[in-house]
Amino acid sequence: MPGLISFLGDHFDAFAAGFWVTVRLVAGSFAIAMVVGTLIAALRVAPVRWLQRLGALYVETFRNVPLLVLLFISFAGLRRAGVDINAWVAGMGSLGLYTGAYVAEALRSGVFSVGKGQIEASLSLGLSYRKTLRHVVLPQAFRTVISPLGSLMIAMIKNSAIIGVSLLALPDLLKQARIVSSQTFRTDEAFFWAAVGYLVLTVAATLLIRGLERRYAIRR
Amino acid sequence: MQGKSWRWLVAMLLAAVALGAAACGDDEEEPAGGGAAATPEAEQFDPSTTLGKIQEKGEITIGVKFDVPPFGFKNPQSNQVEGFDVDLGKAVAEKLGVKPKFIEAISDNRIPFLGDGTADLILSTMTINAERVMEIDFSDPYYIAKGRILTKTDSPIKGLADLAGKRVCTALGSTYEETIREQAPKADLKLVDSYSECLELIQNGAVDAVSTDDVILTGMIIQDDTLHLVGDELTVEPYGAGIKKGEKQMVDFVNGVFDEYKQDGRWQKTYDKWVGQYTDQQQEPPTQTVKEAIAPS
Amino acid sequence: MTYLFDPGNWEWLFTGNNARFILEGFLINLEIALIAMVFALAVGLALALARLSRNPVLSFVAGLWVDVFRNLPLIFLILYLALALPTAWRDVWEENVPDWAPEAFQSGFVFAALVGLVLYNSAVLAEIMRAGILSLPRGQSEAARALGLSYRQSMRHVILPQGLRRMVPATVSQLITLNKDTTLVSIIAITEVMRRGRIVTSSNFFAAVEAPVLHVFVFIGLLFVLVNYALSRLSRRLEIGERRRSGAARMEVKGLEDQIPAAEPA
Numbered sequence: 001m002p003g004l005i006s007f008l009g010d011h012f013d014a015f016a017a018g019f020w021v022t023v024r025l026v027a028g029s030f031a032i033a034m035v036v037g038t039l040i041a042a043l044r045v046a047p048v049r050w051l052q053r054l055g056a057l058y059v060e061t062f063r064n065v066p067l068l069v070l071l072f073i074s075f076a077g078l079r080r081a082g083v084d085i086n087a088w089v090a091g092m093g094s095l096g097l098y099t100g101a102y103v104a105e106a107l108r109s110g111v112f113s114v115g116k117g118q119i120e121a122s123l124s125l126g127l128s129y130r131k132t133l134r135h136v137v138l139p140q141a142f143r144t145v146i147s148p149l150g151s152l153m154i155a156m157i158k159n160s161a162i163i164g165v166s167l168l169a170l171p172d173l174l175k176q177a178r179i180v181s182s183q184t185f186r187t188d189e190a191f192f193w194a195a196v197g198y199l200v201l202t203v204a205a206t207l208l209i210r211g212l213e214r215r216y217a218i219r220r
Numbered sequence: 221m222q223g224k225s226w227r228w229l230v231a232m233l234l235a236a237v238a239l240g241a242a243a244c245g246d247d248e249e250e251p252a253g254g255g256a257a258a259t260p261e262a263e264q265f266d267p268s269t270t271l272g273k274i275q276e277k278g279e280i281t282i283g284v285k286f287d288v289p290p291f292g293f294k295n296p297q298s299n300q301v302e303g304f305d306v307d308l309g310k311a312v313a314e315k316l317g318v319k320p321k322f323i324e325a326i327s328d329n330r331i332p333f334l335g336d337g338t339a340d341l342i343l344s345t346m347t348i349n350a351e352r353v354m355e356i357d358f359s360d361p362y363y364i365a366k367g368r369i370l371t372k373t374d375s376p377i378k379g380l381a382d383l384a385g386k387r388v389c390t391a392l393g394s395t396y397e398e399t400i401r402e403q404a405p406k407a408d409l410k411l412v413d414s415y416s417e418c419l420e421l422i423q424n425g426a427v428d429a430v431s432t433d434d435v436i437l438t439g440m441i442i443q444d445d446t447l448h449l450v451g452d453e454l455t456v457e458p459y460g461a462g463i464k465k466g467e468k469q470m471v472d473f474v475n476g477v478f479d480e481y482k483q484d485g486r487w488q489k490t491y492d493k494w495v496g497q498y499t500d501q502q503q504e505p506p507t508q509t510v511k512e513a514i515a516p517s
Numbered sequence: 518m519t520y521l522f523d524p525g526n527w528e529w530l531f532t533g534n535n536a537r538f539i540l541e542g543f544l545i546n547l548e549i550a551l552i553a554m555v556f557a558l559a560v561g562l563a564l565a566l567a568r569l570s571r572n573p574v575l576s577f578v579a580g581l582w583v584d585v586f587r588n589l590p591l592i593f594l595i596l597y598l599a600l601a602l603p604t605a606w607r608d609v610w611e612e613n614v615p616d617w618a619p620e621a622f623q624s625g626f627v628f629a630a631l632v633g634l635v636l637y638n639s640a641v642l643a644e645i646m647r648a649g650i651l652s653l654p655r656g657q658s659e660a661a662r663a664l665g666l667s668y669r670q671s672m673r674h675v676i677l678p679q680g681l682r683r684m685v686p687a688t689v690s691q692l693i694t695l696n697k698d699t700t701l702v703s704i705i706a707i708t709e710v711m712r713r714g715r716i717v718t719s720s721n722f723f724a725a726v727e728a729p730v731l732h733v734f735v736f737i738g739l740l741f742v743l744v745n746y747a748l749s750r751l752s753r754r755l756e757i758g759e760r761r762r763s764g765a766a767r768m769e770v771k772g773l774e775d776q777i778p779a780a781e782p783a
Contacts, residue, residue, distance in 0.1 A: 064745035066697035068711060069738045077731030079424035081521070087426065154588065161590035165704050167417040169389070169410040169426075174593055179411065181600070182393035185331070185355060191597045195589055202588040286706070287719060294708070296538045296716050324706040332600055413704065416719050420730065443719070 007189040011180045018164075018176030019197050025091055025160045025172060026201075030153060032096025037103025041141075042133060044108050055104065062101035067159055070094040071166045087168040095163060099156055106148040110141030143216050150209030157201045173197045264317075270467055271316065274340055280318050282309040283325030283339035283462075287416035289439040290494040291345050304435075304494040305343040308362060308461075308478075311486065312341065315477045331355050334464045341474070342462030345433060347395050350514050357467060358460035359474040361506045362487075365433035367399060367454035370440060370447055372422065377429055379451030383407040386428040389418035396431050399455055415440070422447065433457050435495055442498050458508055482506075521731065529728035530736065535717050539733070542710035543740050546699040549627070549709070553634035553699075554692055560635055561642030562681075568647055571668070579643075586640035592701045595633035599705040602629045630702040638695060645687045650680035686756035693745045693752070710737055 008015065043055030062070075075090035085093075114137050122132040142149075164172035171179075177194035181187045265272035274280050284305045285292030292303045301322045313320035325333060325344045333339040334356050345365070348358045369388075371377045377386060384406035390396040392411040400409055410427050412418055419440045421427040430437065434449065441447050461478075463470050481487050482505035491503055530536050567579035586594070610628040653676060661671035703711035714733045 060746055060749075061742055064693065064697075064742040064749065065738045066700040066741055068700040068703070069734055069741065072711075072714075072734040073731060073738065075426070076420050076424055077729075077734055079426060080730050084425065158588070158590040161592045162701065165413070165592055165596070165701075167412055167420060169412050169417075169421070171411070174590065174596070175392075175411070178392060178596070179397075183397075187332070187597070187600045191593070191601075194593065198589055198593065199585070286708075286712075287716065294716055296713070297534050299534075299538075324708075329600060329706075416715060419719065424730075 004189055008193050014176045014180050015193055018173035021171055022160050022173045026156050028092035029095035033099035033103050036100030040104035041107035045111050059101045059104055062098050067098050067162050075168050087170050091163040091168050099152055102152050106145045107141055110145040111137055113144050114140045146213050153205050154202050270470055278318050279321045280313050281321045281339045283330050283333050283342040283344055284322050285344045286324040287414050288436050307490045309343045311481055312477050334462055346462050347457040348460040356465050357463045357471050358510050361458035361460050361508045362478050363459040364506045365435050365457040368434045368437055368449045369451045370430045370437040371450055373446055373448050380404055389421050389427040389430045390432055526729050526732050529726045532726045539713050542713035545709045549699045550695040553631055556635045557638035557642055560639035564643035565646035583640045583643050586636050591637045591698055594637055595630055598629040598633045626705050626707055645684045649684035653680050686752045689752035693748050
C-alpha cells in the first residue's frame with residue numbers, strides 16, 4: 001500500500017500532465033460535438049428533404065465508423081493530402097465529429113419531444129423557421145436531453161484514451177501511464193493510478209449531470 | 221423475437237463463420253508443433269530444462285518486429301515475417317531442431333513477454349543496456365547499430381543541437397526516449413508505439429525528426445528517399461537477443477549459435493542481404509561481450 | 518479532393534494480395550466481436566441477476582463491479598490485460614486454439630483482448646439487461662408471485678424472457694459498438710484490419726504500387742460503415758417489432774453512446 005502511494009508521489013507530474021491533457025481533449029471535443037451536433041440535428045429536422053438526407057448521411061457515417069479509423073484518416077490521411085492539421089485539432093476534431101453524430105440524434109429526439117403543436121403555434125405567430133428553432137424548440141430540446149448528453153460526455157472521457165494510443169502521439173493519461181510503466185517496469189501501479197484518474201473524471205461528470213438534471217431537466 | 225428477424229440474424233452469423241472458415245482455409249500455416257520430435261542432428265536437451273521443454277513442444281516462440289524493415293517485417297504479399305532478426309531466429313531454431321514461431325514484439329511489451337513466458341527469445345532490434353540487464357539476460361551482441369537522427373533532406377536540422385524546440389519521434393519504451401531527453405532536453409518528444417508510425421509522422425510532416433538505430437532509419441530511407449541521416453552518432457547500440465533472466469543454459473546455447481553464425485560466413489551473407497546492399501556499407505560481425513556492451517563508452 | 522478520387526491512388530486495391538489481406542483482417546474483427554459478444558452476454562446475465570438479487574452484499578458488489586468496468590476506457594483494460602495477464606492462461610489458450618482458426622487467433626494476445634472486451638461489455642450488457650428487466654411493469658412480477666411461483670420460477674419463466682426480449686435491439690446496438698471496439702486490439706499487436714491497413718501502407722519496401730494512408734483507411738472505414746449500418750437497421754426493425762408487440766417504452770441506459778434512443782417522430 002505505501003509503495004502504491006509513494007509511486008504516485010514519485011511520478012505525480014507525469015500523471016497530472018496526462019490527466020490535464022485528457023481534460024483538455026474532452027472539453028474541446030465536447031464543444032465541437034455540441035456545435036456540430038446542433039447543426040446536424042437542425043438539418044435532420046429541416047422541412048427540406050435533401051437537407052434531412054444530408055444530416056442522415058452524416059449521422060450514419062460517423063456513428064458506424066470506428067474512432068481509430070477516423071483518427072488515422074483525419075491525421076495521417078489529411079496530412080498526406082496536404083492539409084497541415086496538427087495532432088490536437090485532429091484528435092479533438094475526430095472525437096468531436098464522432099460524438100457530434102450522437103449529439104445530433106439525442107437532440108433530434110429532444111426536438112420531437114417538444115411537440116408539433118408548439119412548432120405550429122410559433123410558425124403561425126409569424127416566427128421564421130430559424131427563429132422557431134432557436135427560441136422555442138432548441139432551448140426545450142436541450143433541457144430534455146441533459147441525461148443522454150451526459151452519457152455522451154462519459155463516453156467521450158473513455159474514448160479520449162483512444163486518441164492517446166493512436167499515432168497522434170498526444171500524451172494523455174493512458175499514454176503517461178504507459179510511459180511510466182515502461183520506465184519503471186511497474187505496470188500494476190502505473191495502470192492503477194491511471195484507472196483512478198479516469199474514474200475521478202467519470203464520477204465528476206456523473207455528479208455534474210445529476211446536478212444539472214435536478215435543476216434544468218424537463219421530464220416528459 | 222419475430223420469426224423472420226431471428227432467422228435472418230442466425231443466417232448472418234452462420235455466413236460470417238462460414239466466410240471466416242473459408243478465408244483461413246488458404247492461409248499458409250506453420251502447423252503448431254505438437255510433440256514433433258527434434259531433428260536428429262540437433263543436440264537433445266534434458267526435458268526438465270527450458271531448452272528441453274522447447275524441443276518437446278517442437279517450436280520456439282521468438283518475438284520480432286513486424287514493421288521495421290530490414291530487421292523484422294511482415295510481407296503482406298507472402299504473409300510471412302522476414303528480415304535480419306528473423307533469419308537469425310531461424311538459425312537458432314534450426315540448431316535446436318524445432319520450428320520457429322514468430323510473434324510481434326513491440327517496444328513496450330517485449331521485456332514483459334520474456335518474464336511471463338509469452339516468448340522464449342526476443343530478437344527485435346533490442347539494445348543491450350544496464351537497465352535492461354537488470355530485468356533480463358542478453359546474448360552477446362549480434363549487431364552494432366548506431367543511434368542517429370533522420371530528417372527530410374530539406375530540413376534545417378543538421379544535428380543534435382538543432383533539435384531544440386523541434387518535434388522528434390521515437391518509440392515508447394525504447395532507449396531513445398531517455399537518450400533524447402538527456403541529450404536534447406528542449407526537443408518536443410513524440411512517443412508512438414512503433415517506428416512505422418514515426419515514418420508516417422515524418423512523411424506527413426507531423427514531426428521534424430526521428431531518432432533511433434541507423435539500420436531502422438535506413439529501412440525508412442529505402443522506402444522514402446526524401447529522408448536522410450544527419451549529425452553524428454548519438455549512441456552505440458549493440459543489439460542482443462533477449463532471454464529470460466536466469467536462463468544460463470539458453471544464453472550459452474544462443475551464444476554458441478551466434479558464434480557459429482558469425483564465423484562460418486552466414487552473418488556476412490545475411491548482413492549483405494538485408495543491410496549491405498542498401499547502404500553500401502561494410503561491416504564485420506561484432507566481437508563484443510555483453511559486459512563490454514554495457515560499459516559506458 | 519481530387520487526391521481522394523484520383524484512380525491512380527486506388528490502384529493498390531486491385532494489385533497483389535492487398536484487398537484480400539485487408540478483408541481477411543476485417544473478418545478477424547467481426548469474429549472477435551461475435552465471440553466477445555457471446556461470452557459478454559453470458560457474463561452480463563450473471564452480473565445482472567447478481568445486481569437484482571435480494572442478497573444486499575451480492576447486489577452491492579455486483580453493482581460496484583459493473584460501475585467500475587463501465588466507466589473505464591476499454592483500451593485501458595485491453596492494454597493492461599495484455600501486459601499483466603498471467604502467461605499460464607495465455608499458454609492454455611495457445612495450446613487449445615484449433616488449427617483451423619485464423620493465424621491471428623493463434624496469439625495468446627487474442628485471449629487478453631477477449632477478456633478485456635468481455636469484462637467491459639458484460640458490465641455494459643448487465644446494465645442493459647437490468648434496465649430491460651426493470652422496465653417491465655410491476656404487475657408482471659406481482660402476478661407471477663400471486664400465481665404461486667417462487668422468486669426463481671417467476672424470474673425464469675416470466676420476468677427474464679420478457680425483459681431480455683426487450684433488450685435485443687439494445688444488444689444489437691451494442692454489437693455495433695463492439696465491432697468498432699475490435700479495432701482497439703490492433704494496439705496489442707493482433708493483426709486485424711487496422712494493423713493490416715498499416716502494413717499495406719508501409720509495404721512500399723516490397724510492393725510495386727503505393728498505397729496511400731488516406732485511401733486505405735477510407736476503405737477500411739467503409740467496410741465498418743457498411744456492416745454496422747446493416748446492424749443498425751436490424752436493430753431498428755427489432756425495436757419496432759418489439760414496441761408493436763409489447764408497447765415497451767424505449768429504455769435508456771446511461772453512459773453509453775450507442776444506447777442513445779433513436780429518434781422517432783412524435
